[in-house]
Amino acid sequence: MSTSFENYQKRKLISSYFSVVLSIALVLFLLGILALLVLNTKKMADRSKEQITISIFLKENAKEIEVEQLQKTLAMSDYTKSAVYVSKEEAAKQHSEDIGEDFVDYLGYNPLKNSIDVNLKADFVTAEKVTEIAETLSEKSYVEEVSYDKVLVGMVAKSVEKISFWILTASAIFTLIAVLLINSSIRLSIYSKRFVIKTMQMVGATKSFIRRPFIWQNIKLGMLGALLALIAIGGVLYYVNTNFQDLGLLDEPYIIISLLVGVFVLGILISLTSTYFATQRFLNLRTDELYY
Structure with missing residues (x-):
């Protein structure tokens, strides 16, 4: 028992x-x-944040040394993930591949601009910080335009x-x-x-x-x-x-x-x-x- x-x-x-x-x-x-x-x-x-690109379009009269200096400055900045120079010839070739035809031959000239594509670090991808960076870059005399998707930046940050x-x-x-x-x-x-x-x-x-x-x-x-x-x-x-x-x-x-x-x-x-x-x-x- x-x-x-x-x-x-x-x-x-x-x-x-x-x-x-x-x-x-x-x-x-x-x-x-x-x-x-x-x-x-x-x-x-x-x-997702670091996939957002800021495109800095350069004026035709921008000097090579100015472009190189800008690219180096961007590469050394705290907010930069990557900064890649894209010539208007490279941009035209990529655009032609995307649309399936050579638009340069059709137009007779290349309307695109030399540019620098900047991807920011994730911590800097907010509406306020991106706007501040874009405004600072726009002040340079050899920069024609700074372009990015404002709506996408806001949506990603909120999400x-x-x-x-x-x-x-x-x-x-x-x-x-x-x-x-x-x-x-x-x-x-x-x-x-x-x-x-x-x-x-x-x-x-x-x-x-x-x-x-x-x-x-x-x-x-x-x-x-x-x-x-x-x-x-x-x-x-x-x-x-x-x-x-x-x-x-x-x-x-x-x-x-x-x-x-x-x-x-x-x-x-x-x-x-x-x-x-x-x-x-x-x-x-x-x-x-x-x-x-």
């Missing part, structure tokens, strides 16, 4: 540990995927702000839910041992002495759950990077490593704090309150 009861208790204990590990693993996996989404949303938004806001809001909500779920699982596992806790307390054991084995046990469960979550996140990373290489998920490995370390540490911290407060609750209960 005693052996049967002991086996039942062991199965119950294993089941309790399994539920805690599974809860931690699932929650940390979801948080890790959400963090990847946040990081790559910003990366894709930055790429990125909205997407970032909602993703950060979702991240905060999911983080809170994650903490509550893990805390609930750990509290349930400790609830089954509430009488053991109270018995130890009644025979004179200190609160720290009683808490220590529970904290250490749940930290180990948190580490195991975090490892399972990391394996699952690694599988997702491998699949996405193999099938969608344009996203460049592994272009910045230190960010991925920081994320994985963060997930592991978060699993330990949540397990530690949840166990501490759960045991503290039962330590502070009176004996007659343990039955409710």
